[in-house]
Amino acid sequence: MSKAISIIIPTYNERDNIVPLVERINHALSNYDYEIVFVDDNSSDGTADMVRTLSSKYPVKVIVRRNKRGLASAVVDGIKYATGQFVGVIDADLQHPPEVIPDLVREMRSGVDVAIASRYVKGGGCQGWGLIRRVISKGAIVLAHLLLPSTRPVKDPMSGFFMFNRKVVVDAYLEPTGFKILLEILMEGEVRNIAEVPYTFSIRSGGESKLNTRQQVDYLKHVYSLMKRKGELLRFIKFCAVGLSGVLVNMGLLWLLTEFAGLFYLLSAAVSIETSIISNFVLNNYFTFRDRRPSGVKSLFNYLVKFNLVSLAGLGLNMGVLWLLTEVFGIYYLLSNLCGIAMATLWNYLVNTWWTWK
Ligand SMILES: Nc1nc2c(ncn2[C@@H]2O[C@H](COP(=O)(O)OP(=O)(O)OP(=O)(O)O)[C@@H](O)[C@H]2O)c(=O)[nH]1
Numbered sequence: 001m002s003k004a005i006s007i008i009i010p011t012y013n014e015r016d017n018i019v020p021l022v023e024r025i026n027h028a029l030s031n032y033d034y035e036i037v038f039v040d041d042n043s044s045d046g047t048a049d050m051v052r053t054l055s056s057k058y059p060v061k062v063i064v065r066r067n068k069r070g071l072a073s074a075v076v077d078g079i080k081y082a083t084g085q086f087v088g089v090i091d092a093d094l095q096h097p098p099e100v101i102p103d104l105v106r107e108m109r110s111g112v113d114v115a116i117a118s119r120y121v122k123g124g125g126c127q128g129w130g131l132i133r134r135v136i137s138k139g140a141i142v143l144a145h146l147l148l149p150s151t152r153p154v155k156d157p158m159s160g161f162f163m164f165n166r167k168v169v170v171d172a173y174l175e176p177t178g179f180k181i182l183l184e185i186l187m188e189g190e191v192r193n194i195a196e197v198p199y200t201f202s203i204r205s206g207g208e209s210k211l212n213t214r215q216q217v218d219y220l221k222h223v224y225s226l227m228k229r230k231g232e233l234l235r236f237i238k239f240c241a242v243g244l245s246g247v248l249v250n251m252g253l254l255w256l257l258t259e260f261a262g263l264f265y266l267l268s269a270a271v272s273i274e275t276s277i278i279s280n281f282v283l284n285n286y287f288t289f290r291d292r293r294p295s296g297v298k299s300l301f302n303y304l305v306k307f308n309l310v311s312l313a314g315l316g317l318n319m320g321v322l323w324l325l326t327e328v329f330g331i332y333y334l335l336s337n338l339c340g341i342a343m344a345t346l347w348n349y350l351v352n353t354w355w356t357w358k
């Protein structure tokens, strides 16, 4: 029999958290028709048995995966067993307070596709986090905002505590790597409206953390995979190709103006640089960032001014790196210049995707 709400809980060695967790969820959802689907990766501490002992008293079931590991993929498998129209996801270790679930349900009922319990909206936060964890958490969000532009409206796309309407994922092919299942759903699902409600991520109540540097590497792989799937990697490649065409324009014009128009070579260089910036702009506007190009002449001019400023700063960066590596580190100047070009390309891409064609 299908329920209105399903709560999916990925677990790996969380036995001691199961009873307080289920009790608190049951209390929070006492007025709702709900089920809890645990997805356990064959924990050695008896987590699955602990869930089974509760099944006569509470609407809980447990799926045990014997040959797979991974938080996000566990949630994907859980979705297959969840019957609710609204599907929630929450950690087992009580860092996500179950008392916030009714706030998520309220948002879902108001018609949003995804409701996120967020650490980064007003009223939200993290308890007991040191500087390093804060920086990593924020850094991960900035990276997603930079490289996956459709996540930008979401303050906490890394949250592991959220709810979504099942219809969002019916046609989606979810293949996350690592921990960030919400990111996968936001990028691959049919998501139009999103709400974020505040909550405070608290200290683990028991058991051990599964967070380690491997999760950070997995996260980078996940972002890369999403960039590939969503055409953002292709966009970057297009940007590089346009940059290369600019080099040709620049060199060709420098040669023509100096050799045939008799201009002093530094003056030819200035004209060539500006011309290549403009040709790069036109190509990027109608090719690389076609889907984000401005409408109207005024905003086109605005974009051009921004692109120009970014390019000139990029040029400065290129020269700076060239000077530093050659003079200070004694690296062969052509090699230093390659590093300078790589840095400037990254700079140009990131600032333009963030600021110009935002
Ligand atoms: N099924 C499954 N669940 C997992 C796996 N890794 C972590 N989990 C569960 O996912 C949830 C989040 O994992 P945590 O280790 O708490 O990660 P975290 O909350 O980011 O880190 P801490 O703040 O240190 O707890 C918990 O309920 C874990 O039991 C896994 O490989 N498989």
Ligand SMILES: [Mg+2]
Pocket (backbone or CB within 6 Å): 091, 093, 095, 204, 209
């Ligand atoms: Mg945790």
